[in-house]
Every structure is written in structure tokens, then in C-alpha cells.
Amino acid sequence: MQTQYINEMLNLPELKINQILSINADELHIEAVPLDDKQCCPCCGSDQAVIRKGSNDMRIVRHLSVFEKKTYLHVPSTRLLCTRCKAGFVWMYEFVGPKQRYSRLFRSHTAEQAFGSTAAHSARMQQAPVSTVQRIHNEAVPVEYERVCEQVWEEAKETTDLVLDVDDFAIKKGHAYNTGIFSAAITSHEIAVAIKQAF
Numbered sequence: 001m002q003t004q005y006i007n008e009m010l011n012l013p014e015l016k017i018n019q020i021l022s023i024n025a026d027e028l029h030i031e032a033v034p035l036d037d038k039q040c041c042p043c044c045g046s047d048q049a050v051i052r053k054g055s056n057d058m059r060i061v062r063h064l065s066v067f068e069k070k071t072y073l074h075v076p077s078t079r080l081l082c083t084r085c086k087a088g089f090v091w092m093y094e095f096v097g098p099k100q101r102y103s104r105l106f107r108s109h110t111a112e113q114a115f116g117s118t119a120a121h122s123a124r125m126q127q128a129p130v131s132t133v134q135r136i137h138n139e140a141v142p143v144e145y146e147r148v149c150e151q152v153w154e155e156a157k158e159t160t161d162l163v164l165d166v167d168d169f170a171i172k173k174g175h176a177y178n179t180g181i182f183s184a185a186i187t188s189h190e191i192a193v194a195i196k197q198a199f
């Protein structure tokens with residue numbers, strides 16, 4: 001199979017696929033390397049004096065499934081040295097955070113799926129351990145919270161005839177109830193109808 005198609009499917013422009021290491025009914029292992037040959041030094045921000053200093057073991061990173069198979073990327077963990085700053089560092093990838101074993105796309109996809117259902121469901125869909133999905137989900141919650149707050153605030157500021165409503169809800173039936181404040185933009189005619197119905 002042409003590796004360029006897989007390259008497009010993986011949606012990781014920083015990488016070039018070297019070879020398919022193995023493929024079976026459940027798993028696909030792909031070896032890939034960065035397109036660039038050096039990176040900027042984290043201290044001086046320049047790549048002028050950066051040299052390669054060998055490699056650690058390959059990093060194995062779980063990525064989004066390809067052909068419904070669990071997909072793992074094997075990428076080099078290249079050591080670099082800035083001879084000017086004497087700073088040693090390891091190749092940083094855009095697609096995966098330092099020391100992480102799941103790619104950013106895998107993490108966001110998994111968290112999104114868990115937001116829409118449950119961690120158990122997302123774990124089944126992603127063929128990943130529930131504890132891993134739970135952790136990814138928990139790490140995504142504060143970020144999602146910030147995003148939703150900002151979005152709601154912006155929408156509220158731009159909305160005329162804003163109506164606030166208070167209601168209670170429980171995450172799980174029979175568990176502690178939370179108070180939620182809802183906002184809605186409705187016309188004054190709708191408010192009049194709602195008030196009439198309430199009495």
C-alpha cells in the first residue's frame with residue numbers, strides 16, 4: 001500500500017512514514033520520522049548551533065485508528081545539543097506531548113467521545129483501558145470548562161432579551177443535586193406567553 005495515503009489519513013504533517021512495521025487483525029504499527037532534520041534550542045531559540053547527538057529508544061505513540069485497527073506510531077527519540085548554550089534536549093513532537101503515550105488527536109477525540117457519552121463507552125470505541133480514558137477525560141475537563149464558559153459569556157453579552165432560569169439536576173439519578181443557571185434568548189412575546197402559562 002502507498003504510504004502517502006496513510007500519511008494523509010494520519011493527518012500528521014510533521015511526520016514522514018518510513019515503513020509499515022506490522023499489521024494484523026487488531027493492530028497497525030507504523031514507523032515514522034520527522035520531516036525536519038533539526039529543531040530550535042529551547043534556550044536561545046535558534047537552530048544555528050544545534051547538532052544531533054544520537055537517539056534514545058523509539059517512542060511508541062498510540063494514534064487514531066486506521067482501518068479500525070489500533071494504530072501505533074514508532075518515532076525516533078532523537079537527542080539534540082545546542083553547542084552554543086550547551087543545552088541538551090530531546091526532539092519535541094507537535095502531535096504528542098512530552099512523555100505522553102497517546103497523541104493529541106487521540107486524546108481530544110477520546111475526551112470528546114467521553115463528553116458525549118461515558119468514559120466506559122469511549123473506552124470501548126477507542127479500544128483503550130477505561131482508566132486511561134478516565135484520565136484523559138479528567139485532564140480535558142478544565143480546558144473544556146474554560147472554553148464553554150467563554151463561549152457562553154460571549155453569547156450572553158451579545159444577546160438582547162436575555163432570560164436567566166434556575167433549575168436543579170443530578171449527574172446520576174438519586175445522587176446529589178446541582179443547581180444550574182440557564183440562559184436563553186427569547187422574545188418578549190414568548191416571555192408573556194410563558195408568564196401566562198405559569199399562572
Ligand SMILES: [Zn+2]
Pocket residue numbers: 041042043044045046049082083084085086087
Ligand atoms: Zn541554544
